[in-house]
Amino acid sequence: MAKRPTVYDVAERAGVSIATVSFTFSQPHKVRPATREAVEEAARALGYLPSASARGLARGKTGAIGLFSFAYYAHESGLRPGTQTPFGDEANEDFRMFPLYHDEVQRGVQVECWRRGYVLMVGDAKGTTSQADIAAIAGRVDGLAVFPGTLPDEILVRISKRIPVVELSIPINNNGLHGVSVDNEGGMTALTEHLIEIHGLRDIAFVGPEGFPDKEHRFSGYSRAMEAAGVPVRTVATAPEGQLAEFAAATVAGLASAKRLPQAFVCSTDEEALAYMDALAAAGISVPGKIAVTGFDGLVAGLVNRPALTTVRQPLVELGRTGASILIDQVTQPGTEAVTRQLPVKLMIRESCGCQASRE
Amino acid sequence: MAKRPTVYDVAERAGVSIATVSFTFSQPHKVRPATREAVEEAARALGYLPSASARGLARGKTGAIGLFSFAYYAHESGLRPGTQTPFGDEANEDFRMFPLYHDEVQRGVQVECWRRGYVLMVGDAKGTTSQADIAAIAGRVDGLAVFPGTLPDEILVRISKRIPVVELSIPINNNGLHGVSVDNEGGMTALTEHLIEIHGLRDIAFVGPEGFPDKEHRFSGYSRAMEAAGVPVRTVATAPEGQLAEFAAATVAGLASAKRLPQAFVCSTDEEALAYMDALAAAGISVPGKIAVTGFDGLVAGLVNRPALTTVRQPLVELGRTGASILIDQVTQPGTEAVTRQLPVKLMIRESCGCQASRE
DNA sequence: GTGAAAGCGCTAACAA
């Protein structure tokens, strides 16, 4: 790796000043053709690549947007240097999860950045989010997108003092950051109404973990429909991430033996719904024959599942795009107020609620 | 957005020199506790975020790895500003494709970068890959990973003069760049042998598009098995990307009406295989009853398909990880020779070859 | 149209 040629090298070879070289790249038409050609030829010959660091320093902008994402395998015990990532059945066993929520949102962010001429810098939100890690990203970008809960609020607020920060899928905006959310409440109400009105169910249990930011809105959407129909609300707790399957199995077993199974499990996410369907299947309880199960998110996994999962689909790609868009707008012309946007959701009636499969 | 505080501000507030501030962040233990605390307190109070540009400039390294990826929706006509990305059934219709090849590889790159303390910069390979776009990424990173065919060879070679470049899944290394590939030939031989030996097939057609870099190796793997068995090689051309479905339908129709259907279509990718299975289904030809179909790649889509696709699974995540790893090694201690690595593949016997479904 | 020169914010010798 030879030393990277700089503007000075190009300038010297072209017989002009560095200012002219810089100018040639930024305002090609404002430079005499002969000069321009000389510069371009020199740059080509030297294999000149402008340094983004230097440019960023001089301009005070980096032209990059940052996203804190998740490193799936990265933190698992097995992933030491030299360790192989599983790639046979083992890897595909995860097919339910990929592409999942964050993948789709990330794609949206990616797309919008590119469309608007920014590059995307992806950082890891799940690792040791030390001061240094955060700085590594935050100091490198003109705007930052984060998933709720990935970074402590205090840090986000601090970063937002310097560059715009948008929270992806944050329900309420309580901290002055920009945010994009979806209509969690409305979606869940519509879904619950479907169960009540079309299927005539009354004993409908809401399944959701504590501490999940979207949960409360989904729960209140469910509650609203239940109350409107005059039927009592009922909840079932869920396990923390990672023990979903075991917990669902235990819950189903307990409810079944106590003969207290509801007519439907309205789960706060697709992932949960899938886990409960597994648990029910294992217990020999038919879905939707004996009990209905619904999800929320609209992941592909629910679509390929049998019975196909009735759920509420979030516009995930759009969520990412909107987030990036807000960010770039703010970079371009900083506003003083927090921008908040709510996106619509779509009710996806499939099989697990008891409806017949359509063409899907 | 207030002006970002700099080392100078922190130094002043802490009553030390800028060097001490810098030092406090890089070698905290080499600074007197009292001093360190003063600096940290000042930094916190000021909301100081070090500028990666300045740091990169001074150090001559950016701490970032670049990847040219694909912007799926980004180039479609409908994606103008303000246009909504589809998110209902329309979006999920693509479920066969996501996560696809590049997603998984990208995940691998991402993971390895994070593991080794680098951030990932994702650029768009499909757009107008102008000089400027390339520079935007190349000038910003310490190493670059690319998918074959995304950037002109000439440009890659030029970039590689300055920073290490690795080609992901490139079969042969003919240009001096680093590369990671998989055992395309061996995998295809094993698959073809399975068809010949286990299923007793003899009229096996190879399906593959022209110009696809891995194709020739897969084809020769197929050929080797065919020749070893003493049966004649037979090929079927495929359409360029985007018209796969139509082309497959036409091919199947043509072959069927001429009564020249082979006993098996050995496709060079899963995507092709899926398209052919669709075409066969539409023509009322049973798979694997009447004809076997196999793929190559091991995408999730093949697993959820019915019949499940018999294929060769590539270690995609590992491919990305290995690529990033090579890059980072080179950044750390530049070598003089091109590093090439070949990864093993796995034969995934499922249903579309005529085998019984296992527990999958 | 082109050049000179002053930074942009940080790091890394080298001194002290």
Next chain:
DNA sequence: TTGTTAGCGCTTTCAC
């Protein structure tokens, strides 16, 4: 242990 002082490569007035 901490401060001084050069740069790192590029952009951007401001003159010429």
